Amino acid sequence: MSGHGEAQPMTARKSGPLSGTAAVPGDKSISHRALIFGAMAVGETKITGLLEGQDVLDTAKAMRAFGAEVTRHGLGDWSVHGVGVGGFREPADVIDCGNSGTGVRLIMGTMATTAMTATFTGDASLRKRPMGRVTDPLSLFGTRAYGRQGGRLPMTVVGAANPVPVRYALPVASAQVKSAVLLAGLNAPGETVVIEREPTRDHSERMLLGFGAELHVEKGTEGHIITLKGRPELRPQSVAVPRDPSSAAFPVCAALIVEGSDILVPGVSQNLTRNGLYITLVEMGARIDFQNPREEGGEPVADLRVRFSDQMQGIEVPPERAPSMIDEYPILSVVAAFASGKTVMKGVKELRVKESDRIDAMARGLEACGVRIEEDEDTLIVYGMGAGGMPGGATAATHLDHRIARSFLGAGLAAQKPVSVDDASPILTSFPIFEGLMQTLGATLERG
Numbered sequence: 096m097s098g099h100g101e102a103q104p105m106t107a108r109k110s111g112p113l114s115g116t117a118a119v120p121g122d123k124s125i126s127h128r129a130l131i132f133g134a135m136a137v138g139e140t141k142i143t144g145l146l147e148g149q150d151v152l153d154t155a156k157a158m159r160a161f162g163a164e165v166t167r168h169g170l171g172d173w174s175v176h177g178v179g180v181g182g183f184r185e186p187a188d189v190i191d192c193g194n195s196g197t198g199v200r201l202i203m204g205t206m207a208t209t210a211m212t213a214t215f216t217g218d219a220s221l222r223k224r225p226m227g228r229v230t231d232p233l234s235l236f237g238t239r240a241y242g243r244q245g246g247r248l249p250m251t252v253v254g255a256a257n258p259v260p261v262r263y264a265l266p267v268a269s270a271q272v273k274s275a276v277l278l279a280g281l282n283a284p285g286e287t288v289v290i291e292r293e294p295t296r297d298h299s300e301r302m303l304l305g306f307g308a309e310l311h312v313e314k315g316t317e318g319h320i321i322t323l324k325g326r327p328e329l330r331p332q333s334v335a336v337p338r339d340p341s342s343a344a345f346p347v348c349a350a351l352i353v354e355g356s357d358i359l360v361p362g363v364s365q366n367l368t369r370n371g372l373y374i375t376l377v378e379m380g381a382r383i384d385f386q387n388p389r390e391e392g393g394e395p396v397a398d399l400r401v402r403f404s405d406q407m408q409g410i411e412v413p414p415e416r417a418p419s420m421i422d423e424y425p426i427l428s429v430v431a432a433f434a435s436g437k438t439v440m441k442g443v444k445e446l447r448v449k450e451s452d453r454i455d456a457m458a459r460g461l462e463a464c465g466v467r468i469e470e471d472e473d474t475l476i477v478y479g480m481g482a483g484g485m486p487g488g489a490t491a492a493t494h495l496d497h498r499i500a501r502s503f504l505g506a507g508l509a510a511q512k513p514v515s516v517d518d519a520s521p522i523l524t525s526f527p528i529f530e531g532l533m534q535t536l537g538a539t540l541e542r543g
Contacts, residue, residue, distance in 0.1 A: 104490075105500075105519035105530075107507025108539040112355030112403070115536050117346040121146040121171060121336035122364055123525050124298050125394070127154050127197050128274070129334040131205055132306050133175030134163035134183075135281065136329040142173045144336035149524040150195035157202050160186040161213075171336070180329060181282040185211040189249070192217045194450065194495070194524040197271055199248070200229045204275030207238040208258035208282040216249040220450045220495035220521075226250055228267070229275045235261045236279050260285035260325060264317065267445065268418040270295035270368075273321070277303065277310075283325045292318040295418045296368040301393050305332055337364040337394045341422045342526050344372055345501045346536060348426045350401040351381050352433040352509040354483065358536060360399040362391065371420030372427060373399075379434055380407040405482035407434035414442025421445055424475065425502040428457045431477035432466045432485050433509060444473040450521075451494035460491030460503055464514060488512030497521040501529060508538050 121144040131154065133140030145151065147170070155165045155173070162184040164176035178184075183206055190213055192199035199215050203226070206213055216222065227246030234240070237255030242248060260283045263276050273289050277299055280287025300321060303310050309324035343363045350356035365373075365388065377383060382402040389396055409431055420427070424443055431438035446453040454475050458468045465486030467478035487510025491503040500516045507514030519542075522529050530540055 102518040103520040104515060104517055104543055105504060106513050106515040106541045107504040108513045108541070109510065110353055110508045110539045111537055113350050113353050113358055113536040113538060114356065115358060117343070117358055117360045117532055117536060119338050119342040119346065119360060119363070119532070120148065120526060120528060122339040123148065123150060123341065124197060124296060125336050126151045127201060128298055128302050129336060130154050130158050130165065130175060131201055131278070132302050132329065133331065134158040134161065134177045135180050135205065136177040136306055136331045137179045138177065138331035140175045140177060140331040141333045142175070142336065144171045145173050146336065146339065147171065148527050149193050150198055153191065153193040153195055154198040154202065157190050157192065157198070160188065160190060161206065177329070177331065180326060181209055183209050183211065186213050189214045189216055192221060194218050194221055194521060196221060196224055196450070200226070200271045200275050201278060203229055203252055204233065204278035206254050207233040207252065207279040208236050209254045210256040211254045212251060214249060214251045218495065222248045225448060228269065228272050232261065232263045232272065232276050233279055235263065236283055238279070258283040260287045262288040264290040265292070268293045268295050270299070274299040277321065277323055280323045280325055281308070281327070285325055287323045287325060289321045290317050290319070293415060293418050294319050294368055296366065305393055306330055335391050337391050337396045338362045340364045340369050340373070343399065344423050344426050345505055345529070346533065347383070347399060347401050348430050349505045349508050349533070349538065351376065351404045351407070351430060352482070354403055356403045358401050360401065362396050363399055365395040365397050368419050371416040372423035375410070375412055375416065375420065375427060376430065378410050379430070380404060409434045409436035409438035409477070409479045411439040412441070417442040417445070422498060425453050425457050425498045426505060428461060428475060428477050429502050429506045431479055432461060432506065433482055434479035435481050436479055438477045438479060440475045442473060443475060447472070449496070451496040451499060453496065453499065456492065456494050456496060456499045457502065460489065460499070463489035463491065464506060464510060483509065483511070485510040486512060487514045490515040490517055493518050493521065495521050497525050501526065504540060
């Protein structure tokens with residue numbers, strides 16, 4: 096599958112029980128950060144378990160363009176010879192971040208306080224996504240950005256020659272914006288402070304500490320206050336990337352809704368800022384056992400045993416849980432369709448500015464599959480039809496969104512009639528082994 100080439104339709108048909116071990120790829124968020132922090136350290140950072148999806152490969156290419164030496168030694172085995180904080184050189188060409196909102200926003204933050212100019216672009220989906228949420232706080236450092244109407248790519252960013260430290264309160268919960276500001280703060284004098292009312296994924300803070308930055312987090316009346324001392328010398332590290340909980344969500348949720356399934360998903364990150372989906376599934380009655388809890392690469396992980404769950408009940412998902420599961424609402428809405436009763440998802444307006452308007456994409460696709468849906472700007476409600484109750488028989492529009500594609504293919508494995516997607520090629524951007532892995536478990540997936 097190619098995330099940038101000709102559309103690749105795919106169909107999922109009702110499957111027999113899924114079984115076996117689902118060794119999902121490394122965490123995408125941590126993979127991006129490992130490459131970027133390695134490029135900002137002085138010396139060689141070694142990375143194992145790196146996700147080799149197109150999004151991460153585009154970040155690796157960008158780090159090379161900024162002067163770091165990035166080398167692949169084998170599957171998931173990479174090294175980065177960094178150039179130090181403030182050591183990036185001006186790239187000779189446009190930086191193409193493909194489909195990755197995380198990649199482009201973090202890289203913008205990384206170069207924002209260095210005296211250079213860089214131009215960023217991406218695929219059709221990424222060029223629709225707003226960048227103002229990152230460039231606005233970066234402008235406080237002295238950075239300038241010039242993009243298309245609405246703050247969209249292609250965009251030229253002029254780094255601040257004489258950056259100043261910033262104190263910034265996030266207007267919405269966003270790990271991407273928080274991380275971009277912290278990355279910019281690395282090359283600014285003094286202390287940069289980021290305040291978040293609701294905690295978001297903390298991979299950047301964990302990794303900054305691991306690379307030797309001076310950073311501390313405290314809880315105050317304003318929320319979580321993150322203070323970073325600028326201009327450290329980052330030390331190279333050995334980074335073991337845990338398996339991605341967002342990627343694991345797809346085989347996990349498929350096993351929950353396909354009759355007779357029993358699978359093992361080893362080494363999945365259990366970071367508290369990322370595990371909202373798994374908490375929600377357990378509350379719905381999902382049969383998930385968290386086995387062998389341990390720590391790998393500074394992150395808590397566990398092996399998940401997942402079995403078919405025909406007694407799941409719809410619930411109301413607390414809106415404050417949204418930051419810890421924002422990428423998993425599409426697949427949760429599929430599981431909700433196979434539960435009994437209604438599942439209410441509030442506080443999810445962030446989904447409307449992801450790779451697609453994910454609320455609209457899931458609502459229209461599920462309705463086409465015979466599921467009753469209600470929605471507003473910030474809410475999605477799914478009326479469950481019970482185990483095996485979804486009629487299916489529709490083709491869903493993916494809007495170049497890898498999570499939409501995987502979610503509807505998951506639905507087709509348990510629906511009464513096959514479910515197709517108009518284009519499965521974007522799956523390559525974040526989960527290149529998805530098709531083969533699911534077929535190994537017993538899923539019935541057909542191209543064309």
